[in-house]
Amino acid sequence: MGNVFISVKDLDINNTIWIDARFNLQNAKEGRRTYEQEHVKGAVYWDLEQDLSDMTKTAGRHPMPEKAQLQALYERSGLHYDPDKIIAVYDQGGSPFATRAWWMLQYGGFKNVKIVKEGHEAIKEAGVPLQAGNEEVTPSTLTVQWQDDLYVNREGVKEIVDGKVKKVLLDARANARYLGEIEPLDKVAGHIPGARNFDWEQLKENGVLTVSEKLHDVVQKDEQIVVYCGSGVTASPIYAILKEDGYPNVQLYTGSYSDWITEYTPEKGNPKK
Structure with a gap:
C-alpha cells in the first residue's frame, strides 16, 4: 500500500x-x-x-x-x-x-x-x-x-481520444452522468469518448476514503490512467486512492468534463468497442 x-x-x-x-x-x-x-x-x-x-x-x-x-x-x-x-x-x-x-x-x-x-x-x-x-x-x-507529469490538459486528453497516446481515461462521476442519462451541472450530457467509469463515491466507507477492490475491475496497475470528473475536484479522491493502492502511472485532467465540452463532443452510453 x-x-x-x-x-x-x-x-x-x-x-x-x-x-x-x-x-x-x-x-x-x-x-x-x-x-x-x-x-x-x-x-x-x-x-x-x-x-x-x-x-x-x-x-x-x-x-x-x-x-x-x-x-x-x-x-x-x-x-x-x-x-x-x-x-x-x-x-x-x-x-x-x-x-x-x-x-x-x-x-x-x-x-x-x-x-x-x-x-x-x-x-x-x-x-x-x-x-x-x-x-x-x-x-x-x-x-x-x-511535477508536470502529474497533469494532463485538454490537448493531452484529445491525443488519447484520437488514439495517438495509449492511456486509459477514467471518469469519476456517478454512472448516470457518465452514461449521459442526467446532467445537473454541465450544458451537455455524456462522457469523454472511450472513458471508463468508477463513481468516486464508492470509495467512501463510514465517512472515510478507502482503497476499493472494485477499482481493480476497472483499471489495472500496468495501465497509464488519466482521471477526470466534472470539474477536476471529485477526480482527486480516485487519483489519491490509486496512488495509495500502488498504481504507478496516474495523471489528473484538472479541467475535466466541463473543460472538454468547451471544445469537443462527448459520447453517451457505454463506450463503443
Whole structure:
C-alpha cells in the first residue's frame, strides 16, 4: 500500500504543518466560515475556489491555477521543502477537497504530504489543539520543483481520444452522468469518448476514503490512467486512492468534463468497442 493517507492517531502533531481544506460545493463561503470558527492550531486555510482553482478562467468549472498562482499560495502558506516535517491536509472527511489540495502539493513537488483520512471532527476528538480566527504565517520563498507529469490538459486528453497516446481515461462521476442519462451541472450530457467509469463515491466507507477492490475491475496497475470528473475536484479522491493502492502511472485532467465540452463532443452510453 502507498503512503498517501494517514490516521490522526499516527501523526506527530508537534512536527506537522496543517492545511485546512474544508469546503461545501453548495455554499462556497461555508468552508472559510467553519475554519474561522474552529481549526487545528496553526493550520492555514486553502479555499477550493479562491486558492485551488482559477475561477476567472473558462477552462471548466474549477480551472487549474497557473503556476505563479500556486507558487504564491505555497509561499504565503509558509511552506518549505522540509523532509523532517509532514504537511497534513484535512477536510470534513470523506470529501474531495483535501485530496484536491494534496494533489496541488504533489504537483508543486512537496513529497512529505499526507491526507488525514478521518477529517476535522475526528481530529478534534483526538485532542489536537484547536483555535478560532485566522493565522499569522511567515511567508516562504521557494524555487518550485514542478511535477508536470502529474497533469494532463485538454490537448493531452484529445491525443488519447484520437488514439495517438495509449492511456486509459477514467471518469469519476456517478454512472448516470457518465452514461449521459442526467446532467445537473454541465450544458451537455455524456462522457469523454472511450472513458471508463468508477463513481468516486464508492470509495467512501463510514465517512472515510478507502482503497476499493472494485477499482481493480476497472483499471489495472500496468495501465497509464488519466482521471477526470466534472470539474477536476471529485477526480482527486480516485487519483489519491490509486496512488495509495500502488498504481504507478496516474495523471489528473484538472479541467475535466466541463473543460472538454468547451471544445469537443462527448459520447453517451457505454463506450463503443
